[in-house]
Amino acid sequence: MKKLNSKHFMAFAGVVILLVFFSSCKTEVKTEKEGQYPIEPVPFTSVHVTDQFWAPKIKINHNVTIPIAIEQSEISGRVKNFEIAAGDAKGEFCSEYPFDDSDIYKIIEAASYSLQTMPDSALQKKLDELIEKIRKAQEEDGYIYTNLTIAEKNGTNPHPWVGDGRWNKVHELSHELYNLGHMFEAAVAHYQATGQRNFLDIAIKAADMLDRTFGWGKLEDYPGHQVVEMGLVKLYRATNEKRYLDLAKFFLDVRGPGGSEYNQAHEKVVDQTRAVGHAVRATYMYSGMADIAALYNDESYLHASRAIWQDMVYGKTYVTGGIGASGGNEGFDEPYNLPNMAAYCETCASIGDVFWNYRLFLSDGEAKYMDVLERTLYNALISGVSLTGDRFFYPNVLESIGQHSRSKWFGCACCPPNIARLLPSLPGYVYAKTNDAIYINLYMSNTAQIKLGDEDVTISQETQYPWNGLVKMTINPENKARFALKLRIPGWARNEAIPGDLYTFMDGVNPEVTLNVNGKDMKVKPEHGYVTIDRKWTKGDVVSLNMPMEPREVKADENIKADADKMAIQRGPLMYAAEWPDVEDGKVLNLIFDKDKELTVEHNDHLLNGVYTINIPARIARATKDGGLEYSEEKIVKLIPYYAWNNRGPGEMAVWLPYNEKSVRPLPAPSIASKSKLSASRPTKSLIAINDQLMPKDANDHTWPYYHWWPENNAWEWVQYDFDSEETVNKVKVYWFDDGPFGGCRIPAEWKVMYKSGKNWVPVKTLGQYTITKDSWDSVNIEPVKTTALRMMVKLPERFSTGIHEWVIE
Missing domain, CATH: 2.60.40 (Immunoglobulin-like)
Incomplete structure (x- = not known):
């Protein structure tokens, strides 16, 4: 599961906070703060962006993305959950995940920022309605978590991740504190943007409840998914109520040792030196650590933050700025293990990385943090939303054979509302200041x-x-x-591709x-x-x-095996990619590029909302039947900015471009399977994996695509090849996908092959037994049959699903 967390550093901003005196029952909002960053942000409310790159994106976000987020929250029942919890509607908890309240908070935060740039009375009214629903759903003591409140009202069990009552699984999967963290961020953003206090008072009531509940000598526990730390710091900065700041520090200090690396509880936070575990949780926690380091002037926190940052940037960051290579833990892998097609690079992780790097800049005043922020912002982050603002990526891969496309929405909808609140807050990252x-x-x-x-x-x-x-x-x-x-002076203009030497420019030019x-x-x-x-x-x-913006060739550290003998192309802050509409037959992954030829730049006003493209020579590599290679004539390939890929439909794409025979992936020689038409009992875009002739190294190999039936189990499913003409088949073999022990797929319970005879499906006669093994090929010889189609029947295990890497016919 995933969560997100965006925080617009506006909260940091000292944003024109009004000095108003309220009754003694309310926390007073003040203008002066006890703790400050050495460098202060200039708030987003003070910066009016007018450019032709970001201003249109912010406008599309307001006109398209935020309304979609509101609509999807109503369709999915997220809004109704608050109505049921308040007693204004009847029914059970409506949406899929118990932490779905958080998406409403993020949407309010996004809309609050956006209203500063684009006043909108209808949107303002909608926010007031949502905030009133939240107020009515809040329990008398300040607790708010609709899944548990609804269960208690109905006398039913809450979601299994919640446990038997409040805080029972707070450092596991309930995400009660995660929800509140997002609420605090949203409430401060709304107050700063509108001057209205209706949501802020709800947040203060909830924070006071937390302060009575958690702390040394009280409930000494930590959140399973971080973000409450950042939210409490924002609430402190808006109210100057130091209890909130102290509570944020408590939630960090009480974490570890002896917990899981997955949620960064394996060590005390001040003893951590490596970026590990779930990348979104990690960057939210590291952001909170940077807050505490600055506001308490705590060198131990800052030392840990710097060490973790170096570990991440020097060995675990993609050339696009994306982080979190592994889909298994949605997070960090070992240094230099940065696969391209299997890259996870969650959009929310990029947003968290922006938060963290900006905070480190505010502490240290070094451009290297802004260099990482800029690389992430212009590449891995904005690739997460389509140019039209209505389609979204969860992972952001660096290579595709066409199995990837943006989705309208997600069940776990963290990324769309997260990017919706980042974009209108962007003006708050442009400037910062000290006294002089x-x-x-x-x-x-x-x-x-x-x-x-x-x-x-x-x-x-x-x-x-x-x-x-x-x-x-x-x-x-x-x-x-x-x-x-x-x-x-950005790193790319100082001949530094990225801080450290994970990526370097190949040409040695000093701009x-x-x-x-x-x-x-x-x-x-x-x-x-x-x-x-x-x-x-x-x-x-x-x-x-x-700052000269000549296109530059980038190479990766030799320890990154996925990028060996390949180059990436960068121009200014933008990384470029080769994509299927711009090459012959839509084939990108079989090209070999000429790294010694001059790169030329071209302005395309009507392409992808207006972009500069880069022209580069390349040839198509093909495997011959005798095992050799042959090449086409050299042709010019047009590279597009990486962030804009997949806006013309799914297809092949690559950021890292091979430049010699050792790294090129030639078009394979035709086989019966590769020329066949594919179908399946449950077709998906990944079905193309079973005849792509990309062979796995083991059953849990995520390097290449694989097809699976998850979450189905305990049932017969099938995949099928239809041939152009009658073929004689005498052998089949299959390599199963199995991501045990943690994933949901295992080798099948059984399998068998059928061939088409007229209109009927007939079992083949085998010359041996069907074997079922993991990490190797299962093959079976059959009595030769002439047929126009072959179907493989697969029995899924009782409690798991099954997948296929490759199905070969001979």
Whole structure:
């Protein structure tokens, strides 16, 4: 299962919080905070984005994605759960997962941010209605978790993950604290965006209940899925109620040792040095650790955060910025184990990675964190939503044979509302400040109003980034004022593909970045990734920064076996991919590319909402029947930005491009199976796996696609080949997919082969026994038959399902 968590660093922002005095029964909202980050964000409310890359995405998010999220929450019963818990409707818990309340909170957070950019009275009214339903569902003492409340009202059992009552399985799968963390984040976002306190008071009531329940000498337990820590910190920063900050630290301090790596409870958090386990849980926890490190000035927390970050970035991050290689734990694998087609790279993990890196920047002021953030943002994160805003990826692979496509929604719907709240919060990541300096971290056309000490400073950016590296910044202080302007020079413009050496540029070129102020050239000597311009600023001062955006070839560390003898193409912050519509016969994975030829760039205004593409020479590699290779003539292949793939339908795609025979995957010589038409008792896109001639190394190999019948069990299922013409068959063999002991598939209970005779299916006559083995081929010789179709019948085990890697016919 998965959860998500987005937090828009607006909460960090000191966002124009109103100083209002309420009655003594309410927590007072204040403007001054006891704890601060060394660097403070400039809130999203102060930055108006006008560019042609992000502004349209934010608009589509408002007009399409958020309404879809609301609609799906109503269709799935997530909204009705609150009505039933409040006593305004009758029935059982409606939706699939007991933690589904969290999606409503994330949607409110997304809409709150979006209302700041695009006022919408209808959306505001909808939020008020949702918040009122939440208020009525909240129990008298502040507890709110509709699955348990409904069960208690009906006298029925809650979901098995919940246990017998409150907090019984809090560090397992109930996710009661996970839900509340999202509520706290949403309530603060709503208060900051609207000035209304209706949701904030609900959150305060729930937080006070938590504070009475958990803590040293009380219930000493931790959440199974982190996020409550970040939510409590946001609530503290909005109210200055230090109990909430202390409780956030408690939930971290009480974690480990002796728990599971899966949810990062194997060690005390301050003793951890490796990125492990479920990637979304991990990045949410690491974000909370960064909060505590800064607000308590706790060096042990910061030391652990830096060590974990280095472990992740130096060995466990994809070239797209995605994290979490393994689908089995939806998280981190061992260093350098970064498969491409089996990459998980959950969208929510990318969002969590953005949260964490920004917090580390606020603590250390080093551009390397923003470099990772930018790489993730422009690639692995926004690939999670279609250009139309209505289709979503859960995993974000780096290679496909066509089995992947975005979905309208998910049962565990963490990713869509998570990305819906990240996009409108993006303006809050552009700038940051200290008392005497302004950091410019991201480049996009915008106008920002920044309070710097006693001075009001307006900064306007004009740029076509990420398509062009020229940025013009106009500085307008209200009065002449001296302060430092710190411009991030991205790693890609400093000849650094990523912090560390996991990926490096192949050409050895050092880009020449130029900078001038009011037309006067300045030396570009970055420190910690920033060029500092310290001067007295006057209205109308203009800073021009130009970062060359030549396409660059990237190679991976030699320890990443999946990328050996391959290259990835990067231009500016964007990674590129070869995709099926742009190549002959839609075949991408069998191309060999020329790494020595010049790459050319082309603007395509009508392609994929307007993109710059890269042209690269390539040839098709084919296997011959005698085991050799042959190549087509060289042709130009058009590469597209990775984030835009799969917007023209499913098909082959690759980020890592082979450039020699050792890494190319030639088109296989035709076989009976490869030329056959496929069908199955339960057809899915992955059915193409059974005759793709990509052979597994073991039953649980996720390198290549596989077909499965999960979650079906204890039943007969089938797969079928239909031939173009009559074929003579004398042998069949099959390699089973089995992801035991943790997955849901096992080798079958039995299997048999049928052939088509006229309109009837007839069992083949075998010349031996049907064997059933794991991690090897099961083959059976048969009396030769002439037929136009072959069907394999598979009996699924009593308690498990079954899958197939490959089915070969001879």
